[in-house]
Amino acid sequence: MIVATLHSIVQDGVDALSLGSTYALYALGIALVFSVMRLINFAHGELITAGAMTMFLLVGVPFVALLGIVLVVVVALALLTERVAFRPVRDASPATLLVTSFAVSYLLQSLAVVIFGSTPRTVDIAGGLTGSFTVGGIEIGKLDALTIGLTAALLVGLALFLARTSIGVQMRAAAEDFQMARLVGVRANRVIAISFALSGLLAAIAAFLLLVQTASVTPTMGITPVLIAFIATVIGGMGSLQGAVLGGMLIGIATVVLQVALPVELRPYRDAFVFAVVLGVLVLRPGGLIVARSTITRI
Amino acid sequence: MAQISRHAPPLGDRLRPLSTLVAVCALVAAVAIAGNLGSASLQRDTLTMLVSLMVVVGLYVFIGNSGVFSFGHLSFMAVGGYVAAILLLSPETKELLLPNMLAPLQSAHLPGAAATLAGGLAAALLALALSGPLMRLNGLNAGLGTFAVLMIINVVARNWEQVTNGSSGISSIPTVGFEVLLAAALATVAIAWAFQQTALCLRVRAVREDETAARSVGIGVARMRTVAFVLSAFMVGVAGACFAQAQGAVQPAAFYLQPTFLAIAMLVVGGTTSLSGAVVGTILISVLARLLGALESGMAIGPLVVDLPAGLRDVGLALTMLLILIRRPQGLLGGREITLLRAARIDAFSAQTTNQELDHDEQCAARTAVT
Numbered sequence: 001m002i003v004a005t006l007h008s009i010v011q012d013g014v015d016a017l018s019l020g021s022t023y024a025l026y027a028l029g030i031a032l033v034f035s036v037m038r039l040i041n042f043a044h045g046e047l048i049t050a051g052a053m054t055m056f057l058l059v060g061v062p063f064v065a066l067l068g069i070v071l072v073v074v075v076a077l078a079l080l081t082e083r084v085a086f087r088p089v090r091d092a093s094p095a096t097l098l099v100t101s102f103a104v105s106y107l108l109q110s111l112a113v114v115i116f117g118s119t120p121r122t123v124d125i126a127g128g129l130t131g132s133f134t135v136g137g138i139e140i141g142k143l144d145a146l147t148i149g150l151t152a153a154l155l156v157g158l159a160l161f162l163a164r165t166s167i168g169v170q171m172r173a174a175a176e177d178f179q180m181a182r183l184v185g186v187r188a189n190r191v192i193a194i195s196f197a198l199s200g201l202l203a204a205i206a207a208f209l210l211l212v213q214t215a216s217v218t219p220t221m222g223i224t225p226v227l228i229a230f231i232a233t234v235i236g237g238m239g240s241l242q243g244a245v246l247g248g249m250l251i252g253i254a255t256v257v258l259q260v261a262l263p264v265e266l267r268p269y270r271d272a273f274v275f276a277v278v279l280g281v282l283v284l285r286p287g288g289l290i291v292a293r294s295t296i297t298r299i
Numbered sequence: 300m301a302q303i304s305r306h307a308p309p310l311g312d313r314l315r316p317l318s319t320l321v322a323v324c325a326l327v328a329a330v331a332i333a334g335n336l337g338s339a340s341l342q343r344d345t346l347t348m349l350v351s352l353m354v355v356v357g358l359y360v361f362i363g364n365s366g367v368f369s370f371g372h373l374s375f376m377a378v379g380g381y382v383a384a385i386l387l388l389s390p391e392t393k394e395l396l397l398p399n400m401l402a403p404l405q406s407a408h409l410p411g412a413a414a415t416l417a418g419g420l421a422a423a424l425l426a427l428a429l430s431g432p433l434m435r436l437n438g439l440n441a442g443l444g445t446f447a448v449l450m451i452i453n454v455v456a457r458n459w460e461q462v463t464n465g466s467s468g469i470s471s472i473p474t475v476g477f478e479v480l481l482a483a484a485l486a487t488v489a490i491a492w493a494f495q496q497t498a499l500c501l502r503v504r505a506v507r508e509d510e511t512a513a514r515s516v517g518i519g520v521a522r523m524r525t526v527a528f529v530l531s532a533f534m535v536g537v538a539g540a541c542f543a544q545a546q547g548a549v550q551p552a553a554f555y556l557q558p559t560f561l562a563i564a565m566l567v568v569g570g571t572t573s574l575s576g577a578v579v580g581t582i583l584i585s586v587l588a589r590l591l592g593a594l595e596s597g598m599a600i601g602p603l604v605v606d607l608p609a610g611l612r613d614v615g616l617a618l619t620m621l622l623i624l625i626r627r628p629q630g631l632l633g634g635r636e637i638t639l640l641r642a643a644r645i646d647a648f649s650a651q652t653t654n655q656e657l658d659h660d661e662q663c664a665a666r667t668a669v670t
Contacts, residue, residue: 040439088625094439095368099567100624106560107617113610219610223556227450234443272454275447282444283432 010138012256018144020252021151022209024245026225027232029202031244032195035175035292037090039097040230043081045222046108047200050077051207052217053116056123071204078200079193112219120218129212147209154205155245167194175239231274235281237288246289311640318639320492323578324485327352330582335477346477346545348585349484350538352578355565356491357534359577362566364500365524366507367437370559371445374452375532377554378425379418379539384469384549386414392471401461411475415540422536423529430525449559456551468550475544483541487534491574494530503527564620570630575637580630584616591615
């Protein structure tokens with residue numbers, strides 16, 4: 001009995017870890033841009049949509065080429081939104097930036113409807129990723145393993161990039177104090193463009209994982225990921241990359257736990273509880289779990 | 300913003316704000332009446348515009364005066380809409396259409412005006428309950444907090460079958476005609492205008508301009524904002540009740556992301572900080588939406604039949620909003636009110652405030668640079 005319980009806990013743990021990894025990927029994309037620019041980029045969801053739609057168009061192209069093209073397209077789109085929409089309003093208040101990102105998100109979503117129509121398209125790029133394998137009695141989906149592994153690799157890569165490369169150090173400096181960083185020679189345009197490019201890279205990978213998982217493309221598919229990312233960054237601490245990863249993981253775990261623990265009649269309201277937690281964090285601990293030094297207001 | 304003078308201002312200056320009310324109401328009435336003379340579909344769009352106007356003006360009362368963004372106001376519209384819908388349906392109809400409804404709601408029944416006010420009051424009560432946590436938030440956090448409220452209310456509306464009938468919503472609501480909605484819209488504009496003339500609103504605006512300075516002269520920031528928030532929620536709640544009676548139906552999607560975006564777009568395009576801006580923005584976006592919608596469904600311009608793909612209406616609206624945000628972040632009216640009277644003294648004064656505002660912006664920029 002105990003063994004059976006333990007077994008199911010480990011099984012749920014794998015699910016939670018896989019879900020948490022996906023959410024951490026979404027959240028990192030938002031947090032990277034936020035940390036240097038104080039912009040919650042709701043259009044990040046549409047980057048994911050764009051990635052998925054490119055894959056839909058390119059079905060049949062060899063896998064590596066396909067992934068490469070998708071990366072290029074999504075990163076280019078991220079840079080384009082930065083150049084055309086966000087750069088001109090860079091100095092506006094964070095609330096105005098938020099409104100601008102809503103507008104960009106809505107624009108890209110409507111463009112997707114114009115180009116693709118609003119009916120869901122099915123696309124199967126899963127290939128050999130659908131099955132599962134067993135380790136010590138625990139069944140692990142191949143996709144779960146890939147998600148966890150890919151996220152871990154990306155996190156390590158990102159950490160090395162931020163710690164070891166010159167531009168990475170500049171990004172950290174900009175995240176800590178943008179004005180000061182500019183004064184000592186960090187180029188604002190370059191740092192912001194790189195953060196958008198990296199968020200585009202994360203969006204492209206998220207799009208791939210999401211597409212393998214759901215096998216369907218719609219113009220509104222980016223909304224849920226961006227909402228989750230938004231919750232995760234608020235809870236983890238806006239402006240902090242570690243916070244975003246932690247927040248994503250916590251949301252993943254909370255989702256699995258609430259799904260199991262909430263009474264059946266309350267389960268449909270799960271998301272309402274999650275957003276109530278967001279509201280609570282905003283009021284009681286506005287900096288989130290990991291408070292980024294740059295977000296502390298000084299007078 | 301305020302000019303404190305020991306002498307009573309000349310009559311022309313005192314009439315100036317009143318002339319704004321007259322001008323804005325005349326504009327609304329003219330556009331609405333012209334629309335109501337058109338085809339059946341134009342008449343429907345005119346009703347939608349009047350409801351949007353009520354929502355945007357209600358939104359303006361909070362966002363415009365307090366300077367704090369709210370993305371959650373459509374949840375007040377939802378509360379107003381659902382409360383009015385439930386109260387307006389007769390008990391027999393509810394038994395037939397909504398057999399699962401909670402018993403006390405099943406028998407509740409009120410006539411049109413009372414149900415509309417009840418919708419507004421329910422929304423105001425919700426705002427009052429939420430103001431404790433929400434009014435402590437500033438800037439970005441306020442935007443995100445109100446957004447979380449929008450999400451919560453939407454989840455509840457989609458799932459609370461015994462009250463809201465889930466995602467299919469409530470239909471067969473008794474409808475009202477053009478005259479009633481026009482009167483309600485004009486009344487909303489008048490309330491927003493009257494609030495603007497009070498000393499209380501001046502304090503709310505003072506907090507918007509400089510919170511630290513406002514605190515230092517003894518203005519209770521959270522309390523002042525709460526008043527504006529509750530009043531604005533009441534107005535948006537009434538707008539929701541009017542929406543229910545204009546459409547004859549309510550469903551969760553009508554109070555979610557897309558309508559929120561549209562309402563914010565209307566406010567931003569006209570300029571968030573003036574009543575005239577809210578009204579002009581609503582009318583412009585409504586007209587633009589109508590035109591683009593017509594192009595989408597195929598319109599003949601001379602020998603040419605333009606038939607644009609679906610979704611293009613929204614592309615046009617989003618582009619317009621982006622263009623305004625980038626090119627004219629203060630909105631088309633830039634915070635000014637439409638007036639019929641022009642007094643030389645006032646012009647000199649407003650020139651002076653513009654300079655002061657510039658100074659203020661520079662100071663802000665300097666402070667940001669320092670921190």
